[in-house]
Amino acid sequence: MPSIIVRNGPQEGLYLPLGKGAKVIGRHEASNLQIDDDGVSRRHVQIRFDNKTTEFYATDMRSRNGTYVKGRRIDDEVRLRDGDEILIGSTTLVFTEGTPTDKANAMDVLKQVGERGRSTMDMR
Numbered sequence: 001m002p003s004i005i006v007r008n009g010p011q012e013g014l015y016l017p018l019g020k021g022a023k024v025i026g027r028h029e030a031s032n033l034q035i036d037d038d039g040v041s042r043r044h045v046q047i048r049f050d051n052k053t054t055e056f057y058a059t060d061m062r063s064r065n066g067t068y069v070k071g072r073r074i075d076d077e078v079r080l081r082d083g084d085e086i087l088i089g090s091t092t093l094v095f096t097e098g099t100p101t102d103k104a105n106a107m108d109v110l111k112q113v114g115e116r117g118r119s120t121m122d123m124r
Contacts, residue, residue, distance in 0.1 A: 001099045002056060004033060004047060005106045007085070007092040011036060013103040013110075018056060022048040025088065026061070039065050039089025047080070047095075056080045056095065065089055 004025065005015040016023060016033040023032040028042035035044070041063035048057050057077045060067035068087040069078045080086075086093040100106035 002095065002097045003100055003106075003109075004086070005094045005096060005100065005110055006033075006035070007094050007110060009037065009091050011091070013106045015100045015103070015106040017099065018047060018049065020049045020051070022046050024061070025093070026063075035088065035091050037089040037091045040091060041065070044088045045086065048077075053079075058086060058095075063088070 002018045003015050004018065006012055014033070024043055024046050025031055025033045025035060026042050026044040027035060027037065027040045031043065041061070043061045044063040045067045046059045046061055048059065050057060057079055058067065058069055058074065059077045060074050066073045068074065069080070070084055080095040082095065082097045084095045086095065094110055096109055098109040098112065100109050
């Protein structure tokens with residue numbers, strides 16, 4: 001099952017299995033994934049599964065500091081691909097099609113995603 005994994009900060013390794021439907025990530029305690037970061041809005045970004053396309057999409061929820069996917073600020077809904085980084089505040093999240101089973105495993109999934117994205121030129 002695809003997931004969102006926190007890549008950095010005090011919550012590193014925390015993950016959210018996505019399933020179908022929509023999940024909200026933000027600072028508010030009622031968020032599906034609560035992020036403790038002053039640069040994150042209460043309701044910052046929504047991750048949504050589309051039944052027609054069977055793809056996941058990220059939408060900024062009019063956050064104060066914006067949402068960045070692959071380094072670009074998003075204004076509209078953006079389709080997510082395995083390994084995409086989502087920056088909210090100073091927290092980096094990673095969308096993965098892998099399924100973590102616990103925090104330690106989530107870090108292993110992140111490592112695998114990073115290795116897939118690394119150029120062979122970096123392997124010297």
